[in-house]
Amino acid sequence: MIPLPPNAEILPDADAVAAAAAERLVALCESAPRSAIGVCLAGGSTPKRLYARLGAPDTRRRLPWNRLHWFFGDDRLVPWTDAASNVRMAREAFGDAPIPEGHLHGMDTHGTAEAGARAYAETLRAFYGASELDPARPLFDLVLLGLGEDGHTASLFPAKPALAERHAWTAPVPEAGLAPFVPRITLTVPALASARETLFLVTGAGKQEPLRRLARGEDLPARHVHSVGRLVWLVDREAAGA
Incomplete structure (x- = not known):
């Protein structure tokens, strides 16, 4: 087995990772200190499994959908109808989950990355109710x-400059680091860190090498991410080499 980051949990497979993340969200909702609950969504195949689980009847009935607000950690500058859009992916994965109108906060990807980044910062500030982040009052309940x-x-x-x-x-991310090479908008390290709990969802054998590089102390972007609350890695056996 390869060395793993602190607070890593090894789970059998990608479905088990999604199930564990779903249970953590349910628990966070039960202990949420405010009426509005903020969740920052990720793109990719593993989170998609999680969103489908959240929208399925067995988990759906355990969540307070009228209190949940869904945000995005990043997105590509493509229409929300595009297959590369994280908004489209999330909507399709959630299925017929009862998300109230205005509770899925997509990034404005119709103009420039710079304009979209500014607009999304205002969306986050409006939800948070302040222009400065307070470590004692995280922006998100879950990232x-x-x-x-x-x-x-x-x-x-x-x-890339956004990392610093x-x-x-x-x-704004005018030039992505991998395909598709379209501009993007991203949350920054301080915004991602403002969370009661942060979950890295890591599945598949292809993730063994970046985990090894993190263990060697290489200065990868994921190493920059921290959390004012708990930071947990949910890793399946393939990714862990177990």
């Missing part, structure tokens, strides 16, 4: 993240 084979997370890519941003909540 979901993946791990790219190059070590990126959200759209924070190696050696420590003041703004969002950042």
Whole structure:
């Protein structure tokens, strides 16, 4: 087995990772300190499994949908109807889940990445009710993240300016670090860190190499992410080499 980050849990497969993440969200909702519950969504195949589970009847009835607000950690500058859109992916995966109108907060991907980043920062501030983040009052109840084979997370890519941003909540990514090479918008490290709980969902043999590189101490984007609350890695056996 390869070395894993602190607070890592090894689970049998991708379905078990999705199930564990769903249970953590249910628990967070039960202990939420405010009426509105903020969840930051990730893109990718493993989170898609999670969203489908959340929208399925057995989990759906255990969630307070009228209190849940869904945000995005990043998205590509494509229409929401495009197959590459995280908004489209989430909508399709959630299925007929009872998400109230206005509770799925997609990024404005119709203009420039710079304009979209500014607009999404305002969306986040309006939800939070302040322009400065307070570690004692996290922006999100849950942040979901993946791990790219190059070590990126959200759209924070190696050696790109957005990775170094420590003041703004969002950042434009004019040039992505991998295909499709379209501009993106991403949340920054300080915004992603403002969470009661952060979950990295890591599945598949292709994630062994970035996990090894993290264990060697390489300066990958995922290493920059921290949390004012708990940070947990849910890793399946294939990714862990177990």
